[in-house]
Amino acid sequence: MKKNVESIAKKRAAVYIRVSTQEQTIEGYSIPAQKDRLSAYCKAHDWLISDFFIDGGYTGANIKRPGIQKLISEIEKFDVVLVYKLDRLSRSQRDTLYLIEEVFLPSGVDFVSMNESFDTSAPFGRAMIGILSVFAQLEREQIKERTFMGKLERAKGGLFHGGKFYPIGYDYVDGKLVVNEYEAAQVRNVYDWYLEGTSPEKIAERLRAEGYTNRYSSWISTSSVRSVLTSEVYLGKIRYGDVVVENAHEALVTREQFEKVKATMIKRREMFGDSAYKAKYLLSSLIFCARCGSRYFVKYNSGSRKNRRYYCYSRAKTAPQMAKAANCDNKIWKLNELDAIVSAEMKKLFESPAFLESLIAEREEANKNKPRKEEDIIRSKIKDYDAQISHLMDLYQNKDMPANVVSARIEKLYGERSALDEQLVKLRPMKAEDDFDMEVIKQIIADAGAIWEQADISDKRQILQTFINRIVIDGENIKIEWSFFPGGTYERKVCP
Numbered sequence: 001m002k003k004n005v006e007s008i009a010k011k012r013a014a015v016y017i018r019v020s021t022q023e024q025t026i027e028g029y030s031i032p033a034q035k036d037r038l039s040a041y042c043k044a045h046d047w048l049i050s051d052f053f054i055d056g057g058y059t060g061a062n063i064k065r066p067g068i069q070k071l072i073s074e075i076e077k078f079d080v081v082l083v084y085k086l087d088r089l090s091r092s093q094r095d096t097l098y099l100i101e102e103v104f105l106p107s108g109v110d111f112v113s114m115n116e117s118f119d120t121s122a123p124f125g126r127a128m129i130g131i132l133s134v135f136a137q138l139e140r141e142q143i144k145e146r147t148f149m150g151k152l153e154r155a156k157g158g159l160f161h162g163g164k165f166y167p168i169g170y171d172y173v174d175g176k177l178v179v180n181e182y183e184a185a186q187v188r189n190v191y192d193w194y195l196e197g198t199s200p201e202k203i204a205e206r207l208r209a210e211g212y213t214n215r216y217s218s219w220i221s222t223s224s225v226r227s228v229l230t231s232e233v234y235l236g237k238i239r240y241g242d243v244v245v246e247n248a249h250e251a252l253v254t255r256e257q258f259e260k261v262k263a264t265m266i267k268r269r270e271m272f273g274d275s276a277y278k279a280k281y282l283l284s285s286l287i288f289c290a291r292c293g294s295r296y297f298v299k300y301n302s303g304s305r306k307n308r309r310y311y312c313y314s315r316a317k318t319a320p321q322m323a324k325a326a327n328c329d330n331k332i333w334k335l336n337e338l339d340a341i342v343s344a345e346m347k348k349l350f351e352s353p354a355f356l357e358s359l360i361a362e363r364e365e366a367n368k369n370k371p372r373k374e375e376d377i378i379r380s381k382i383k384d385y386d387a388q389i390s391h392l393m394d395l396y397q398n399k400d401m402p403a404n405v406v407s408a409r410i411e412k413l414y415g416e417r418s419a420l421d422e423q424l425v426k427l428r429p430m431k432a433e434d435d436f437d438m439e440v441i442k443q444i445i446a447d448a449g450a451i452w453e454q455a456d457i458s459d460k461r462q463i464l465q466t467f468i469n470r471i472v473i474d475g476e477n478i479k480i481e482w483s484f485f486p487g488g489t490y491e492r493k494v495c496p
Contacts, residue, residue, distance in 0.1 A: 010048040014071055014078040014109075015039075018055040018088045031056055034084045041082065041114050050078055060091035063099070066454060072099075075107045085115040167233045168214045168224065169252050177233070177249040186212050186219075187252050190228050195260055200225040201285075217466060218483070229261050281308075282339045282460060283471060289314065290474035292325035298335060308335040312473070331475050338478070342464070342471065345480060345494055349467065350449025356442070359482060378420050385417040 017034045031054060042049050051074075055067035063069070068089075071081070081104055083089050089111075090096045100120060104111050112119035169187040170177040186207060193203050200222050207219040216224065232239060235258055236251035280298070287296035287310055294313040313319055314328035348355040392410055448463045455463065469483035478494040 010046055011079040012050040012077065013042050013047040014051055014053060014074075014081045015042070015049055016053045016068065016071055016081060016083050016089065018058060018060060018065070018067070018083075020057065020059055034088070038082055038084055038114060047080065047082075060087055060089075062092065063090060063095050064454075068099075072103055075103060075109055078109055080110045080112055080119075082112045082114065084113075086113045089113075167231060168216070168228060169234065170249065179250050179252070183214050184252050186214065187228055187234060190225055191234075191253050191257050191261060194229055195257065195264070200229070222465070223462065229265070232258070234258065280457070281335065282457060282464070283310065283342060284461070286464060286468060287338075287471045287473060289324075289328060289330045290472045290477070290479075291330045292323075292328040294322060294324040294328065296333075296473060297322075309333060310335060310338055310473075330473060333473065341478060341494060342468075342480070346452065346464070346467070349445060350452055353442070356445065378423055382417055382420050385413050385420070389413050389417075 015035075015038045017031055017038070019029055019031055019034070035052065039049065053067040053071040055065040058065040058067075063072075086096070089099060100111050103109075105120065110119055110121045166172040166177065169180060169184045171180045172178075189207070189212075190203055193206065194200070198206070203225045204219045204222045207225075212219060214224075219225065228234070233249075234252045235255060236247050236249055238245045238248040283296075284298065285295065288294070289296060289312040292312065292314045296310045296312055297316070297319075298308050299311045299316055299318065300308040310333045311318075312328050312330045312332075313322035314325045315330060315332070317323065389410055392413075444466075448466065452460065452463060467483060469481040472479040472481065480494055
């Protein structure tokens with residue numbers, strides 16, 4: 001709807017500012033620099049600045065940016081949109097023309113680019129906008145091509161194109177992937193267990209249960225397992241574009257193992273389809289029933305997707321194979337209500353440093369107050385195992401028992417003793433200085449918090465699986481087991 005500009009004493013300007021990460025420190029492109037210059041421009045033209053719309057650290061390749069989306073939603077409030085340079089609005093010709101011709105002009109809003117000295121209220125400006133957009137798009141394509149060619153040449157030389165993120169099982173040294181023996185053993189386990197018939201979900205659970213960790217997490221996300229099972233990098237290959245380099249680094253699995261895994265995945269997909277691995281809802285697979293042990297799932301009325309709710313499988317009785325009990329009376333939660341409660345807890349974690357500190361303090365106190373009786377019983381059993389092992393060694397030295405018999409018995413005793421050692425570790429009170437690096441955890445939380453609001457459902461699920469081991473429902477009680485505590489999760493009641 002065209003505004004009556006004449007009735008307004010001053011034009012109302014919406015000032016849009018964008019910087020990408022690489023441009024934050026370049027003079028003239030930083031947010032303060034653009035703000036100062038655009039403010040001066042408005043003052044010189046006697047325009048009233050109605051609002052600033054700022055996208056810091058966002059690419060200009062698309063318009064999926066919070067600042068530009070907010071500007072679009074409020075476009076009727078302004079008379080002109082002002083930017084420092086055309087490519088601040090967008091580097092895509094299609095998006096630039098869409099914003100000007102489909103959003104701004106139909107709403108009676110002119111567009112002005114300060115650096116190119118033109119505005120769409122003049123015929124010349126309207127003619128030039130398409131031409132300048134073409135050049136901006138061309139510049140971006142050239143940058144992409146140069147980047148692609150650089151990575152292509154690195155691949156030809158057997159160098160990995162990663163850097164900050166590189167595959168589990170390797171270290172990144174001078175552009176090469178070098179085997180990390182501790183993580184490599186985990187990768188080999190993943191392949192062995194999968195070929196034995198273990199699902200990716202169960203593999204992740206087993207890795208966590210046995211205390212394995214990698215540089216990214218403690219195998220919290222099942223997607224990490226699937227990534228390991230499908231990456232040719234573990235065959236010693238580097239692939240980039242059409243370039244494939246064999247024997248670029250040491251392989252962790254054989255070609256036979258890799259092909260068997262690939263064939264097994266295809267067979268499972270044919271049997272169960274892709275839907276088995278794609279969750280549609282925020283908390284799918286994370287919620288468990290405290291009363292019967294079953295998972296919760298989303299159920300809605302037949303013929304309607306409204307009023308969706310989380311049900312315990314044992315209560316719903318729609319999938320007998322998933323039920324853990326004949327009957328269960330645990331609460332049915334409205335999907336939106338439970339999602340909102342968990343999302344609120346995540347926001348606390350992202351926005352309040354005191355929240356993380358309180359989790360740590362509560363876990364320390366809980367561990368401190370654990371009864372020591374259980375620990376004493378375990379220590380007594382360990383002492384008995386040590387005595388039995390010592391006795392077997394004496395029998396072997398005195399040649400009273402064959403070596404193979406002694407070896408078998410000692411191996412069995414050591415296995416049972418090791419299991420008790422692991423139980424002792426879990427009972428040990430947490431010490432922040434040796435259990436985890438607080439700065440690393442804070443950085444991971446900050447990184448996730450920065451994208452939470454703009455993340456889609458799949459990204460939010462990935463973030464949830466990084467920080468939450470599971471959510472336990474007991475009537476009105478909701479307990480979140482936070483997974484970022486090494487040596488075990490910490491359970492905290494969310495609501496009474």
